[in-house]
Amino acid sequence: MSTYPLLSLAIWIPIFAGLVVLTTGGDRNAPLARMISLVGAVAAFLITIPLWVGFDVANGGMQFVELSSWIPRFNINYHLGVDGISMLFVVLNAFITIIVVAAGWEVIQNKVAQYNAAFLIMSGLMNGIFTSLDGVLFYVFFEASLIPLYLIIGVWGGPNRVYAAFKFFLYTLFGSLLFLIALMYLFIQSGGSFSILEWHKLPIALGPQIWLFLAFMIAFAVKVPMWPVHTWLPDAHVEAPTGGSIVLAAIALKLGAYGFLRFSLPILPDASHELSGLVIALSLIAVVYIGFVALVQEDMKKLVAYSSIAHMGFVTLGFFMFSAMGIEGALVQMVSHGFVSGAMFFCIGVMYDRVHSRQIADYGGVVNKMPKFAALFMLFTMANAGLPATSGFVGEFMVILGAVKFNFWVAFAAASSMVIGAAYSLWMYKRVVFGDVANHHVEELSDINMREFAILGVLAIATLWMGLYPQPFTEVMHASVNDLLRHVAISKIQ
Amino acid sequence: MFDNFVVPNLLPAAPEIFLTVMALAILMIDLLVKDSRRTVTFVLTQLTLIGCAAIQFATSTGEITYTFSNMFVDDLMSDLLKLFLYMTMLIVMFYSRGYIIDRESMNKGEYYVLALFATLGMMVMISANNFVTIYIGLELLSLSLYAMVAMNRDSVVSTEAAMKYFVLGALASGLLLYGMSMIYGATGTLEITGIAERLYGGGVNKSVMVFGLVFLVAGLAFKLGVVPFHMWIPDVYHGAPTSVTLLIGSAPKLAAFAIVMRLLVNGLITMAADWQAMLVILSVLSMAIGNLAAIAQTNLKRMLAYSAISHMGFMLLGIVTGVVSGDARYALNAYSSAMFYVIAYVLMSAGTFGMILLMSRAGFEAEEIDDYKGLNKRSPWFAGIMLMLMFSMAGVPFFIGFFAKFSVLQAVVAAGYMWLAIVAVLFSLIGAFYYLRVVKIMYFDAPVDDTPLVAPMDMRILISANGLAVAFLGIFPQVIMSLCAYALLRSL
Numbered sequence: 001m002s003t004y005p006l007l008s009l010a011i012w013i014p015i016f017a018g019l020v021v022l023t024t025g026g027d028r029n030a031p032l033a034r035m036i037s038l039v040g041a042v043a044a045f046l047i048t049i050p051l052w053v054g055f056d057v058a059n060g061g062m063q064f065v066e067l068s069s070w071i072p073r074f075n076i077n078y079h080l081g082v083d084g085i086s087m088l089f090v091v092l093n094a095f096i097t098i099i100v101v102a103a104g105w106e107v108i109q110n111k112v113a114q115y116n117a118a119f120l121i122m123s124g125l126m127n128g129i130f131t132s133l134d135g136v137l138f139y140v141f142f143e144a145s146l147i148p149l150y151l152i153i154g155v156w157g158g159p160n161r162v163y164a165a166f167k168f169f170l171y172t173l174f175g176s177l178l179f180l181i182a183l184m185y186l187f188i189q190s191g192g193s194f195s196i197l198e199w200h201k202l203p204i205a206l207g208p209q210i211w212l213f214l215a216f217m218i219a220f221a222v223k224v225p226m227w228p229v230h231t232w233l234p235d236a237h238v239e240a241p242t243g244g245s246i247v248l249a250a251i252a253l254k255l256g257a258y259g260f261l262r263f264s265l266p267i268l269p270d271a272s273h274e275l276s277g278l279v280i281a282l283s284l285i286a287v288v289y290i291g292f293v294a295l296v297q298e299d300m301k302k303l304v305a306y307s308s309i310a311h312m313g314f315v316t317l318g319f320f321m322f323s324a325m326g327i328e329g330a331l332v333q334m335v336s337h338g339f340v341s342g343a344m345f346f347c348i349g350v351m352y353d354r355v356h357s358r359q360i361a362d363y364g365g366v367v368n369k370m371p372k373f374a375a376l377f378m379l380f381t382m383a384n385a386g387l388p389a390t391s392g393f394v395g396e397f398m399v400i401l402g403a404v405k406f407n408f409w410v411a412f413a414a415a416s417s418m419v420i421g422a423a424y425s426l427w428m429y430k431r432v433v434f435g436d437v438a439n440h441h442v443e444e445l446s447d448i449n450m451r452e453f454a455i456l457g458v459l460a461i462a463t464l465w466m467g468l469y470p471q472p473f474t475e476v477m478h479a480s481v482n483d484l485l486r487h488v489a490i491s492k493i494q
Numbered sequence: 495m496f497d498n499f500v501v502p503n504l505l506p507a508a509p510e511i512f513l514t515v516m517a518l519a520i521l522m523i524d525l526l527v528k529d530s531r532r533t534v535t536f537v538l539t540q541l542t543l544i545g546c547a548a549i550q551f552a553t554s555t556g557e558i559t560y561t562f563s564n565m566f567v568d569d570l571m572s573d574l575l576k577l578f579l580y581m582t583m584l585i586v587m588f589y590s591r592g593y594i595i596d597r598e599s600m601n602k603g604e605y606y607v608l609a610l611f612a613t614l615g616m617m618v619m620i621s622a623n624n625f626v627t628i629y630i631g632l633e634l635l636s637l638s639l640y641a642m643v644a645m646n647r648d649s650v651v652s653t654e655a656a657m658k659y660f661v662l663g664a665l666a667s668g669l670l671l672y673g674m675s676m677i678y679g680a681t682g683t684l685e686i687t688g689i690a691e692r693l694y695g696g697g698v699n700k701s702v703m704v705f706g707l708v709f710l711v712a713g714l715a716f717k718l719g720v721v722p723f724h725m726w727i728p729d730v731y732h733g734a735p736t737s738v739t740l741l742i743g744s745a746p747k748l749a750a751f752a753i754v755m756r757l758l759v760n761g762l763i764t765m766a767a768d769w770q771a772m773l774v775i776l777s778v779l780s781m782a783i784g785n786l787a788a789i790a791q792t793n794l795k796r797m798l799a800y801s802a803i804s805h806m807g808f809m810l811l812g813i814v815t816g817v818v819s820g821d822a823r824y825a826l827n828a829y830s831s832a833m834f835y836v837i838a839y840v841l842m843s844a845g846t847f848g849m850i851l852l853m854s855r856a857g858f859e860a861e862e863i864d865d866y867k868g869l870n871k872r873s874p875w876f877a878g879i880m881l882m883l884m885f886s887m888a889g890v891p892f893f894i895g896f897f898a899k900f901s902v903l904q905a906v907v908a909a910g911y912m913w914l915a916i917v918a919v920l921f922s923l924i925g926a927f928y929y930l931r932v933v934k935i936m937y938f939d940a941p942v943d944d945t946p947l948v949a950p951m952d953m954r955i956l957i958s959a960n961g962l963a964v965a966f967l968g969i970f971p972q973v974i975m976s977l978c979a980y981a982l983l984r985s986l
Contacts, residue, residue, distance in 0.1 A: 025874070026874075070972070071897075071971060071972045071975065072972060072976070073901075073972055073975040073976050073979060074900075074901070074904065074975075111870075114870075114874070136900070139891070140891040140892060140896070141891075143890055143891050143896075144890065144891045144892050146890070147885060147890060150930070150933075151933075151937060154934060154937060154938040155870075155937050155938060161938065162934060162938055165934070165938070166927070166930060166934070169926070169930060170923065170926065170927060170930075173890075173923055173926055174923050177919035177920070177922065177923055178916070178919065180900075180903065180919065181903065181907060181912070181915050181916060181919060184903060184904045184907040184908075184915070185907055185912070187904065187907075188904075188907060188908050
């Protein structure tokens with residue numbers, strides 16, 4: 001194992017790069033700011049490669065652990081580590097950051113340095129969330145990551161950006177504040193420890209477990225987001241600039257789901273079993289009902305936002321069936337959704353940059369003018385609908401398989417989403433891309449340039465790779481998922 | 495004739511004595527200084543504060559020392575609070591300087607001397623071990639502040655604010671005195687440690703004590719500015735010249751915390767159940783009204799006034815969770831959290847009012863929230879500093895405000911007041927809204943005023959340091975946290 005503090009580097013390199021970018025100042029130095037950002041993002045991604053290579057897949061515990069005292073007064077430690085679950089997200093996050101920097105390359109002309117800095121800093125904070133093994137450290141990263149996203153939506157967003165930014169911030173803050181109290185309760189109960197791994201072993205009676213579970217759930221459900229606390233997401237997505245939407249969909253939504261795996265399931269196994277019905281019910285509502293909501297959207301970004309909620313419903317559904325198949329399927333779905341929804345938002349961004357409209361009705365016959373784009377967009381639409389051979393299929397299929405074992409009707413409801421998903425994705429694609437050229441805006445469209453092609457190409461490779469050969473991904477998570485399931489199976493009530 | 499006269503130990507009060515001598519000297523020297531050479535007064539004032547800090551360091555023994563017939567106490571808590579007090583006053587005077595130079599009627603030597611006397615008043619409050627000492631300190635502080643509020647004598651708003659402050663402040667002093675006299679009646683002593691002993695001994699008339707306690711708490715609540723005794727805060731913060739608002743809104747919170755500790759914890763700890771019940775109500779009301787009313791404000795100073803009310807309410811949470819059904823196990827944790835909260839708040843408050851001073855210039859007060867429109871375009875650096883201060887006030891990590899809230903909340907949870915913790919975070923959520931609005935104004939809106947900032951360089955550097963300290967101490971809060979805990983451990 002490596003002796004370098006790789007995880008710290010993965011957190012602090014992007015943050016440091018972000019601060020350096022800020023020093024380039026005004027838009028006169030925009031090209032320099034872009035270059036530094038790209039270098040920072042690539043460097044942060046390169047750091048994750050030894051992480052991936054050096055990762056021992058047979059070990060379900062924490063690896064690359066770093067532990068030093070941070071605030072001894074409350075026994076808070078700077079405690080980092082990755083297991084097979086968080087590993088994937090660190091790499092995904094670093095990868096998406098490069099995409100985001102590239103996506104804003106020509107589009108963002110206003111306050112370029114601040115734009116890129118916000119994304120880099122957020123990327124570092126997100127890595128912090130995925131690697132924290134200390135409750136307070138986790139919380140600090142969790143909440144601090146709201147600041148850059150708030151600014152991204154508010155400064156570079158659409159016409160209704162102020163409303164969306166406030167809604168996003170206050171909604172998520174509300175969830176996380178109750179979570180903070182739950183952390184303090186655990187701190188007191190465990191006799192003064194904020195270590196998540198300690199909490200995994202802490203016996204807690206059922207009553208407090210239920211309360212803690214609900215407090216955790218509010219925090220994570222808002223972030224996932226689960227029905228009925230999802231309403232901030234469509235607003236945030238619609239108003240955010242393309243890069244913001246990509247990060248939001250690809251990484252930020254994963255934080256909530258990750259929280260369920262890191263906190264709710266292993267710390268509160270009994271409450272998780274007790275309340276799994278609730279979570280499954282909410283997840284199915286998200287999958288089916290939100291699927292229908294997506295069907296009637298007029299705005300492309302809103303449609304993809306709602307489809308994200310439906311896809312994340314699959315994730316929470318997979319978690320709370322307590323089977324290896326379900327959880328691994330959910331994790332694959334999370335990573336896949338990172339690629340696919342990121343790509344979908346980028347595709348919409350590509351069209352928006354040219355036409356300045358997100359309304360489906362303003363398009364039609366795009367394929368005539370942008371054939372290369374249409375082909376790639378097709379792939380991602382199919383992946384969004386869960387077509388076999390794309391990454392979208394693998395996760396959904398595994399979750400449905402897990403569900404069949406769990407309960408036939410749950411599986412039935414979940415599987416119906418395959419149909420709904422195909423309906424809203426393909427119908428949107430048909431209205432936007434096929435048919436005759438609808439108006440002079442579409443007439444003037446030019447096909448994607450090299451930069452856009454490269455971004456979509458890389459995402460397409462990732463999507464197909466995961467769809468055709470998911471083995472490397474599931475292999476990484478396998479031992480840790482089994483470890484987690486062992487924790488969940490043991491009752492903590494004494 | 496002098497047989498009974500013992501020279502008191504002057505050493506514990508050395509900083510106070512030094513400050514008094516210097517303040518009087520500055521008053522004299524200033525007579526010889528022309529208006530254009532006022533820098534001399536300024537430098538002397540700052541040197542005095544630095545000197546006080548040095549003497550404080552040199553004379554600190556770490557032991558609890560009483561002097562002047564037990565009227566005055568010097569312990570680690572007072573040492574620490576006074577050091578922060580000097581630091582805050584130093585910052586306050588730096589920030590104020592440019593502002594008062596631009597406003598002729600304020601650029602007088604008296605401004606500095608009054609500030610020094612206010613400092614002396616606070617020092618006496620912090621070190622008081624007797625009702626009379628507390629009262630003297632309090633009045634010295636209050637009278638200096640009344641005069642300073644009114645110093646901009648051509649301003650109607652300031653004069654009105656000074657009047658209001660004076661009348662309400664006098665009322666509060668009256669309440670406090672009334673409570674003190676009741677307690678004196680019940681216990682037969684004015685000495686705080688003496689009262690604690692009498693109460694331990696028993697045989698004290700409980701109903702008179704409770705009666706007195708109600709007035710005492712009301713008086714303290716007035717000085718802290720918590721609901722329902724908060725009426726003066728918005729008007730005074732708004733009406734006072736901003737440099738004086740900065741003074742009122744920062745350092746006196748340290749002194750108010752100290753007298754709460756002296757009176758309620760040192761003196762009346764046996765009656766904790768009674769005063770905690772009162773303070774819980776005050777605390778919840780302050781968080782509610784402070785945060786809700788702040789949302790409606792368009793004037794930044796008024797908004798910060800309501801935010802101060804809510805912050806003091808939050809700080810009180812640390813005071814009320816010290817004793818749980820007669821068990822003082824959590825006291826140290828709770829009180830040191832409250833102390834950390836006050837120190838953190840003073841740092842943030844100084845920075846925020848400092849920003850208003852930085853944005854102001856001759857003939858222009860940057861006190862409307864809309865004056866900050868598009869600050870990010872005009873000066874990204876100071877917009878960033880203000881952003882940090884606002885998020886810190888809202889309690890978002892990585893800023894010191896988060897750990898201030900964190901430490902108080904954990905004390906609340908440790909004491910088992912889960913509902914109180916939930917109420918507190920819900921009001922913080924409401925509070926986040928108006929801080930976010932300031933950030934929104936600075937970052938999302940286009941500027942309406944393109945005038946470049948004109949503040950002098952020393953002020954720019956200091957305010958940047960202030961903002962960065964909020965971030966730095968948010969990442970490394972351990973030192974101040976453990977200092978607070980240690981100081982209280984040695985003082986209680």
